[in-house]
Structure formats: C-alpha cells, structure tokens
Amino acid sequence: MAIGAGGFRIGLDDTDAASGLCTTWLGAVLAERLESRDFLVRERRLVRLNPNAPFRTRGNAAIAILADGDPGEAFRVACALVEEHAPLDAPMTNPGVVVTEHPLPPAFYTRAVTDLCLVDEALRALDAAGARYRGYGNGRGLIGATAAAAAEFPDHTYELLVYREPARWGTPREVDPTSLFAAEAATAPHTWDSVDRENRVVVCVPHTPDPVLFGIRGESPYWVRQARELVVAEPAALEACWVTNQGTDAHLVRGTCGALHEGRSYTVAGTISSLPSTGEGGHVTLLIEDGGEQLRCMAYEPTKGFREGVRALRPGDRVIACGSFRHGSLNLEKLCVVSIAEAVALRPPPCPSCGKRTTSAGTGKGFKCRRCGARTIHPERAVEERSIGPGWYEVPPVARRHLARPLCRGPPELVLDEDL
16 A cells, blocks of 8 residues: 555554563554544554564564654654653564654565564665654664565465453463364465464464463454454454465565575475485485586475475475575475376395295395295396375474465465476
8 A cells, every 4th residue: 555645654663572561552552542632543464574583583573554644743653652651671672663754665675584684774764755754773774664564465364353441461372272273274275373282282372471362363354353263362452464475485485495584584495305215303404406516405394294205205396495595495484296206116026936925145246036046147236106296295283384375275475486
C-alpha cells in the first residue's frame, strides 16, 4: 500500500530483550494509541528480516504501521512508547523509530531481508526521504525500522497475534493444546504451523517471557480469525492481525555451488555427488555439485523426519536445495528432487554350480564358492528400489523458520522451469 496524501509510515525495531517484551506488542500498543488519538491506521505490517543477521533479535522482526494523521505527533507518541516500555539498559537492545511521509527505497528492504545492511546506509536513505528518526543505544534498530517502513511485499500472508495480560508475563501460558490441533484441522491448509501434527508438538505458543500468548498464521484475515475462535486459552489483553512476509521465501535468492556468501539464503540446483552420511547427534550431511563445484548441505536433528528423505538420496539424483548458508554449509529448509538416478550396487553373484552366494577371490580374481569351489568372474548387478521420488520435501513445522514458505502455499517462486 503506497503512502497517500496525508499518509505516513512508522517503522519500529529492536525494542525487545532476552528478559522479555516484543516489538510486535509495542507496535500493537502504538497502533491502538494512535487510533485513540483519531489517527486512521490503515495497515499493520510484521516484517521479518534476514534470519542470519549477526545482531538479529529472536525472530528478527520489525513492524511498520501505515496511517493518516499528523506525522510529527505520531513520531512523538512512538518515541514516548519506546522510552516507556523498551528495556533501554539491556546490552543488546538498540531501538529505532522511523516516521516518513515520503517513500523509502524498497531495495533497502530487499537487501535487509536477503543480505546485510549498515546503520549508515539506513541513515542515508532516511535523510534522502526527509524522514523523522531516532536511534537509541548504538542505533542498530534503525536498520530494521527503515527496512520495515520501506517494505513492499510481492507476496504476503497474515498472522493474528494474541497478547497476554501484563500481570501474566513471565508465567506459564494457559493454552489448551487440544484446541490448537482442532483449530488447525478445521482451517488447514488455509492456516499452517500452529501445530506439528506428525510430531504432535504445539508450534504457535512461545516459551519466552514475552507478551505473546500465541499466533495463528494463514492466507487471509478471515482464516486466521476462524482458527483463533477455536482456541481455548487464558484471557487476552490485546490482539492484532498483521500483514506479513512470513511464509513467502522472501529471504531466498538464486545461488550456485561455489559462489555462496555467508549469512545469506539460497535456492541451489545440483546433483548428488556421494551417499548422504549421518553424524553425531543425528545430523545428516549431503554433498551436491554443479559445474565442478561442491556444496555441503545439512539436515540437522531438529528437522526430524525430513532427514529420512535426505538419507534416501543417491549419487546422480538431481535436486534443488533451499536454505541458509552458514559456516560453509547450506542448512536445508526444503528440497526438490528433480529426478532420481538408477541406484546400482555390485555384489558377489550366486555360484553357477550350487547357487550359494560366492565371495571375493581377491582383487581382479573374480569370485569363488566356498561350498563347491566353483569360480565366476562377473559381479551381480543389483538395482536398488528407491524410497524417494521426484517432488518437494520440507522440514516439519517445528523446525520451520518464519520466512520459509510452507508447501501448502506452493513451491518456491524462485525455482524456474530450467531448474526442473
């Protein structure tokens, strides 16, 4: 939604800390406070940024509010809220507040979700637009606040966030798990990731001491509200429906083996070059190659059953791997098997005389039957029956990142026909 006459955008980021609070809660309170002062709040946006950024907050979320009214007053209200609620003495809390009447470059948002940005770059964009802004601490929150205010979503989803009464913050949450499973069963695939049905785990209820009670993600305000009505939980203090880039793969860019950069997320096409291996802790390593370059892909233990599909891959299979590149590995979020190769194993043949399985007679000497002494030269060629076929495979909800697009929404749009 563009900034219209008399309109402006507020960007807010980095107002939380490990001890609590949540930028989305502060944004929801800000929107309510603006409405109480006769501002017209047109849209609330929850903007997830690069999940690999070195100084990211827990979910690396910033917020933007699109509103009509006096931007100067909105800026004063936003700064006052930050100073009232944000833990400004926390060492990693460095809030940023931005109010702009003029468009900020959408390319800044794109870089912030796919790459890394600096505070100085944010300041240049803000000054060029004549924006009001304030950075606290080292000012790093201005990066996310600028990106949120600049964001344009080619694709979007919704999340309805339900917030707790302040007196309950830091105490165990009271949300009936059975009702969450029922809510997803009634609304899927229009909602997703409230629960992990295969692993019987609740996903949408956080375990941190912040104000969020639970969140419902889905394709429209209608569907997230339908699911929310079925959830049995403690009384809520506040609810907000956010337009968001979650579940859109906005963090992914096309990459090639041998040319990936640390802290970015990619889709990479290649061919399996060796058998997958399982290491300590149940982590699975997969090597793919393309153009003479190899790439190590990892399916970590928290991805649960997804690893079985990875283990079923064989040399020669063509795949498209999606995930974040960190410490020299692509950490898999989903995988497309484009085609499978014939997996052939050579083994000692049956004895031509008595039918007993032969054993090796030594390098280059063929095979010998231990029962009757007969010899044969050629090994038996056995074709493995494959347990995996072409198609998409994804990590379960319990392991899915906020930005990763679930397959119930369709495959990644970055994948082109030539990759398949």
